[in-house]
Amino acid sequence: MGMKKEYFVLERNVLILIAIPLPAFSFVYLYTSSGNLDLDIPTLPSAWWPFILIAICALLLYSLLTFNKAMMGLREANVTLEDKWRQYARLTIRRFYLLFMAGILCAIGLLFYENPGFTVAYAITLGLVSLGKPTPDRIIRLLRLKGEDREIIEDFKRRD
Structure with a gap:
C-alpha cells in the first residue's frame, strides 16, 4: 500500500479514536x-x-512526552521518507490510543463522581487531540521535510 493510502487509513483510524469518547463524555x-x-x-x-484524575493526567503527559521525544529522534534519523512516514503513523496511533483511554476515563470519572476536574481533564484531552490530529502540514512540520519529500507529503492533501 502506498503512503497516500496509508495516510487515509491513519486519518480514518484517528477519527474513530476521537469519535468514540466524544458522545460518551x-x-x-x-x-x-x-x-x-x-x-x-x-x-x-x-x-x-x-487516582483516576491522576491517571488521566499521567496518560496525557505520557502521550505528549513520548510522542515529542520520538519525533525528535525521527527527525534526526537518516532513513527514507517511507520509513519516517511509517514510524510517524505508528507513533500517532499509539498517541491517539492513549488519548482515547484518557477520554474514556474522563467520562467514567465524571459519571461516578460528578467532579468538575474530569470536565477540565476532558477539555485538555480535546486540546491535545486537536493539536495532534495528523494533517499533511503537521507531518511536514514535525518531520521538518524539505524538497521532494515535502512535495510527496503535500500531495496527501489531494484526494484522488
Whole structure:
C-alpha cells in the first residue's frame, strides 16, 4: 500500500479514536448537569477519584512526552521518507490510543463522581487531540521535510 493510502487509513483510524469518547463524555456531561435522567449508578469509594484524575493526567503527559521525544529522534534519523512516514503513523496511533483511554476515563470519572476536574481533564484531552490530529502540514512540520519529500507529503492533501 502506498503512503497516500496509508495516510487515509491513519486519518480514518484517528477519527474513530476521537469519535468514540466524544458522545460518551457528552452523554455523561448532560446526564450529570441536567438532572432530568435518573440512572441507577453504583457508588464507588470517593477516595478513588483523585487516582483516576491522576491517571488521566499521567496518560496525557505520557502521550505528549513520548510522542515529542520520538519525533525528535525521527527527525534526526537518516532513513527514507517511507520509513519516517511509517514510524510517524505508528507513533500517532499509539498517541491517539492513549488519548482515547484518557477520554474514556474522563467520562467514567465524571459519571461516578460528578467532579468538575474530569470536565477540565476532558477539555485538555480535546486540546491535545486537536493539536495532534495528523494533517499533511503537521507531518511536514514535525518531520521538518524539505524538497521532494515535502512535495510527496503535500500531495496527501489531494484526494484522488
